[in-house]
Amino acid sequence: MSYCxxxxxxxxxxxxxxxxxxxxxIHPGELQKAGFTSPYPEQKGQVETVKRKDLGILITIVLSATAIGCALLNLFVFTGSLWSLLIIGICIILFVLSIPAVIYTKQPIYLSLLLDGIAIGVYLYMITFLTASARWFWELAVPIVALATILAELLTLCIRRLPVSIIATALYLFAEAAILCVGIELFIDRYFGKPLSLSWSAIVLTVCGIIVIALITLLSTRRLREAVRRRLHF
Ligand SMILES: [Zn+2]
Incomplete structure (x- = not known):
């Protein structure tokens, strides 16, 4: 059937x-036979995507230039304090974070997380040169960063090894948030020489505990899990 x-x-x-x-x-099929060409090009004009390697080189150069530039300024012009350590530290963190994204994409995620933790530790250590004492670094920063790194590694391990779903991931996150808060409070207590006890983190622990129990119930009861999945559309 055709129409005018x-x-x-x-x-x-x-x-x-x-x-x-x-x-x-005119039958559309006959147009091509008659040598009629489309007014639009056959191939899509696309800008070539930036290669990861090039982006990696760019990031490395920009970060090193920033770090070296600030170090030189600090050494020869603004010599009042070691302020450049703050910027150099940030550059180190950004560089370490960008390794798995653009420079070496095959880097195992566990190694990436470990390096991220170490980079943050190095940055905090650099700040000790600007503070009167480095005690806060060894007694607060190192334990907290180490705990956060271990928890991040554990979270990755759980997501990779155990059955994955949004509910399960939420379960791991809430459990780890509770552990992190309890850890931070205990480290702070120890730092100030107070007896180890829970106050604010007890509230976090309780709330997370309730959520974790609810999520475990959801996960273990198939009917409930399906009902939630249908209502929340995932
Ligand atoms: Zn007509």
Missing amino acids: VNCGVELDSSLKSCPLCHTPV
């Missing part, structure tokens, strides 16, 4: 032109 392109009347397939307005009837 001009007046829209229905046409018989044998007609060469419209009986009403005399517009010629």
Whole structure:
């Protein structure tokens, strides 16, 4: 069935032109046979994507230039304090973070997380040069960063090794958040020489505990799990 392109009347397939307005009837298939070319190019014009390696080189150069530039400024111009350590530390963190993304994508995720933790530790250590004492670094920063790194590694291990779902991931996250908060409070207590006890982190622990129990119930009861999945559309 075809229709006139001009007046829209229905046409018989044998007609060469419209009986009403005399517009010629052209079969689309015949256009190509007649050598008719499309006004649009066949190939999509696309800008070449930036290669990861090039981006890696760019990031490395920009970060090193920033770090070296600040170090030189600190050494020769603004010599009042070791302020450049703060910027150099940030550059180190950004570089370490960008390794798995653009420089060496095959780097195992556990190693990446470990290096991230170490980079943050190094940065905090650099700050000790600007503070009166480095005690806070050894007694607060190192334990907290180490705990956070271990928890991040554990979270990755759980997500990779155990059955994955949004509910399960939420379960791991809430459990780890509770452990992290309890850890931070205990480290702070020890730092200030107070007896180890829970106050604010007890609240976090309770809330997370309730959520974790609810999530475990959800996970272990198939009917409940399905009901939640249907209602939340995941
Ligand atoms: Zn017509």
